[in-house]
Structures are given as structure tokens and as C-alpha cells.
Amino acid sequence: QKEVEQNSGPLSVPEGAIASLNCTYSDRGSQSFFWYRQYSGKSPELIMSIYSNGDKEDGRFTAQLNKASQYVSLLIRDSQPSDSATYLCAVGYAGGTSYGKLTFGQGTILTVHP
Amino acid sequence: DVKVTQSSRYLVKRTGEKVFLECVQDMDHENMFWYRQDPGLGLRLIYFSYDVKMKEKGDIPEGYSVSREKKERFSLILESASTNQTSMYLCASSSSQSQYFGPGTRLLVL
Numbered sequence: 219q220k221e222v223e224q225n226s227g228p229l230s231v232p233e234g235a236i237a238s239l240n241c242t243y244s245d246r247g248s249q250s251f252f253w254y255r256q257y258s259g260k261s262p263e264l265i266m267s268i269y270s271n272g273d274k275e276d277g278r279f280t281a282q283l284n285k286a287s288q289y290v291s292l293l294i295r296d297s298q299p300s301d302s303a304t305y306l307c308a309v310g311y312a313g314g315t316s317y318g319k320l321t322f323g324q325g326t327i328l329t330v331h332p
Numbered sequence: 333d334v335k336v337t338q339s340s341r342y343l344v345k346r347t348g349e350k351v352f353l354e355c356v357q358d359m360d361h362e363n364m365f366w367y368r369q370d371p372g373l374g375l376r377l378i379y380f381s382y383d384v385k386m387k388e389k390g391d392i393p394e395g396y397s398v399s400r401e402k403k404e405r406f407s408l409i410l411e412s413a414s415t416n417q418t419s420m421y422l423c424a425s426s427s428s429q430s431q432y433f434g435p436g437t438r439l440l441v442l
Binding site for chain 2 (some may be wrong): 235250252254260261262263264267274301306308317318319320322323
């Protein structure tokens with residue numbers, strides 16, 4: 219059973235701080251990693267993808283991947299109240315029968331307070 | 333721009349009714365997925381399709397069926413709706429592994 223674990227939170231940070239969201243996964247064969255943002259009552263929105271060890275930056279967002287530790291994280295710099303949402307970690311697998319399936323974590327609720 | 337649409341945002345049905353949820357994508361993606369999302373249970377995969385007329389069961393297929401007659405359209409069917417199928421239903425599509433979601437259908441079964 220492939221598992222993706224996230225701390226459900228809520229994680230509360232002040233405006234302007236760095237928010238750090240963490241995710242661990244169980245399958246060492248995992249090859250692709252995604253972060254989705256989901257506002258209350260809305261559908262998930264893809265914000266970051268990462269495939270190789272190390273950091274990937276996109277604006278205020280940085281995804282970090284460590285395959286040896288089976289750990290992926292998302293850093294949000296200069297957090298804004300509009301970043302308040304649930305963040306879902308998702309993991310994909312190699313192989314011809316994977317068909318792009320992802321395993322999702324339960325999500326971490328982030329609250330950015332002014 | 334990526335576009336996945338779902339036929340209804342909100343739907344109210346009676347127990348025992350047959351319910352059709354439609355999903356359309358305009359990105360020429362091979363793979364399409366149906367999830368349901370419930371508080372405390374996260375996203376759960378119901379069915380997915382990797383080609384026209386090809387489908388596979390996900391983690392919770394019981395009580396559901398699907399149809400994919402055209403590449404861009406993937407339908408979820410509740411054969412006989414029950415109250416425990418009240419949920420948010422999300423459709424997604426992908427060509428590789430980045431999945432893009434539709435806006436969701438919130439279904440209430442009375």
C-alpha cells in the first residue's frame with residue numbers, strides 16, 4: 219500500500235514569514251512529486267512539480283525533494299493571507315501501468331494571519 | 333490554458349435515482365480520473381481511464397460505473413444513488429503525471 223503522509227495542521231504563520239509544509243512517502247519507486255493548493259470549497263490547483271533531488275523555485279514557492287529520506291517539502295516565502303488554504307502533497311510512480319495515477323496525502327491546513 | 337469542466341457545480345438527487353456526472357477536458361489528455369473528497373478521508377480514486385473505452389477501478393469503485401466514449405469526455409454514473417454517496421466529486425485529467433482538476437460537483441443525496 220503506497221502511503222503519503224502529511225501533518226494535518228493547522229499550521230499557523232504570521233504574514234511575511236516562511237511557511238514550511240512537509241510530506242513523506244512510503245514507496246521508494248516514486249518518481250514524481252506534486253504540490254496542490256486547495257481553497258475551501260474549491261478544487262485542487264497544481265502549484266509545483268518536482269522530479270529530481272534538490273530544490274525547485276517558482277516565485278515565492280520552493281519545492282525540496284530528498285529521495286534518500288523519502289521526503290518532499292514546500293516552502294512559501296513572504297506568506298500572505300491569500301496563501302491560507304489546504305496544501306496537498308501527491309506522489310506518482312513509474313511503470314507502464316501507472317497511467318498517471320497519483321497518491322495524495324490528506325493535506326495540511328495553512329493559516330496565514332495578518 | 334488547461335481546461336477541465338464538470339457539468340454541474342451542485343446537484344441534489346433522491347435515493348435510488350441514477351445520477352450522471354460529466355467531465356470534459358480540452359487538452360487532448362489520455363488519462364482521466366474521478367475522485368470523491370470527504371472531510372477527514374482526503375481524495376479517493378473511484379475510477380480512471382487511460383484511453384477511449386478503457387477504464388480501471390480505483391480504490392472505491394463500488395456503487396459507481398464510468399463511460400469514456402470520446403477522448404475528451406469521461407462520465408461517472410451512480411447506478412442507484414445512496415445517502416453515503418453525498419460528497420464532492422472531482423474530475424481530473426493528465427497526459428503524463430501532472431493532473432489538472434475540474435471545479436468539482438457537490439452532490440447531495442436525500
